[in-house]
Amino acid sequence: MTAGISSLVTSSASSSTQTGTASSASGLANNFNQFLTLLTTQLKNQNPLDPMDTNQFTQQLVQFAGVEQQLKTNDRLDTILSASQAASTASATSYIGKTITTDGASTQLADGSATWTLDPARAAAKAVVTISDSKGNVVASQTTTLAAGSQAFTWNGKTSAGLNAPAGTYSIKVAATDATGSSVAVDTSVTGLVSEVDLSGGTPVLLVGSQRVPLSSVQQIGLSTSGS
Incomplete structure (x- = not known):
């Protein structure tokens, strides 16, 4: 028993x-x-x-x-x-219809324009900006200078051959040096409009165009575009 x-x-x-x-x-x-x-x-x-x-x-x-x-x-x-x-x-x-800024190097080229926010650790006398398509192919490269602090970098959608790049997802890479030739770290972030939210996974994911953004990557939230 x-x-x-x-x-x-x-x-x-x-x-x-x-x-x-x-x-x-x-x-x-x-x-x-x-x-x-x-x-x-x-x-x-x-x-x-x-x-x-x-x-x-x-x-x-x-x-x-x-x-x-x-x-x-x-x-x-x-x-x-x-x-x-x-x-x-x-x-x-609640993010739908609002603009967000998120850390990352990829954003959408739409209407012939794509914008990133660059934040160098200090002023860079030389910064080589390389832009690649979603397959990793380099489509454009520019050399510029960067002031200290956060600033916008806008690409006009022109390839190195002078052609208009098709709309889609593009990523940026920045190799910067200061006046002494020392490397300068540059953080990149992007801003876009949240069009929908994917709830199919374990945690919600925001969609900015075709870009998937986890909530943990959101740095800043802008006002709703509805005007309310």
């Missing part, structure tokens, strides 16, 4: 890790009733000369109580997770 109770408790513990919280809770309630029935029967029919080991009896109760507590903890964690996901979704959808 003792083995039967231990097996029942073990089965309940295994169930809690292999099935959903709701079905596990239901199974636990059923198993608990069976547990009490077995326990009562065992107590009634135990040999007075060889009664149930008190330590074993206590261990069975503690083990079963532990399973019950684990399921209650899982219930609370699921509730917290659902609330967190709902808050994240609500936050993400």
